[in-house]
Amino acid sequence: MYRNILLAYDGSPDGREALVQAEKLASISGAMVHVLAILDPSENLLVVEGMSFIPDNQRFGMQSALDAGVRRLQCAGCAAANDIRYGKPAEQIVLFAREMKADLIVVGHRDQGAVARWLNGSVGATILHHPPCSVLIAVKSERKKSNVAPIRKTQAR
Numbered sequence: 001m002y003r004n005i006l007l008a009y010d011g012s013p014d015g016r017e018a019l020v021q022a023e024k025l026a027s028i029s030g031a032m033v034h035v036l037a038i039l040d041p042s043e044n045l046l047v048v049e050g051m052s053f054i055p056d057n058q059r060f061g062m063q064s065a066l067d068a069g070v071r072r073l074q075c076a077g078c079a080a081a082n083d084i085r086y087g088k089p090a091e092q093i094v095l096f097a098r099e100m101k102a103d104l105i106v107v108g109h110r111d112q113g114a115v116a117r118w119l120n121g122s123v124g125a126t127i128l129h130h131p132p133c134s135v136l137i138a139v140k141s142e143r144k145k146s147n148v149a150p151i152r153k154t155q156a157r
Helices: 013-029 056-075 089-100 114-120 123-129
Strands: 004-008 032-039 046-048 051-053 079-086 104-108 134-138
Touching: 004 013, 004 089, 013 032, 013 056, 013 104, 013 134, 032 056, 032 089, 056 079, 079 089, 089 104, 089 123
Parallel strands: 004 032, 004 104, 032 079, 104 134
Antiparallel strands: 046 051
């Protein structure tokens, strides 16, 4: 089934739903989960006296969210590692998926209005244009705590 799962993760509620679904898939398939966060310099850049940089508190906050995600995966018995990349999220996710030879990319779904989606774009939709592997866009059900139904393991015959 899956051997290498790339989880695009930012610690948001949508990202946490993606984490839950990636965890369940990895537990079943024995896959390695690579938890990836992207800091987009165009959105996070500060310019002070002609110099630009990403504030340390954003970098540390993202690293803290990644570490918590990896701990959760490891507590569930999954192999996991994390990384932070800089750039446009969809581009970096696709590049990283190719580098690590991912079997599956898991991303959360942010419910945006039509205007916001048009202005900001959709990472999930952009990834779907040229995916290097299968893509799971994790959506949280309004009726359930988690959208993931239990999957039973079957024995090979």
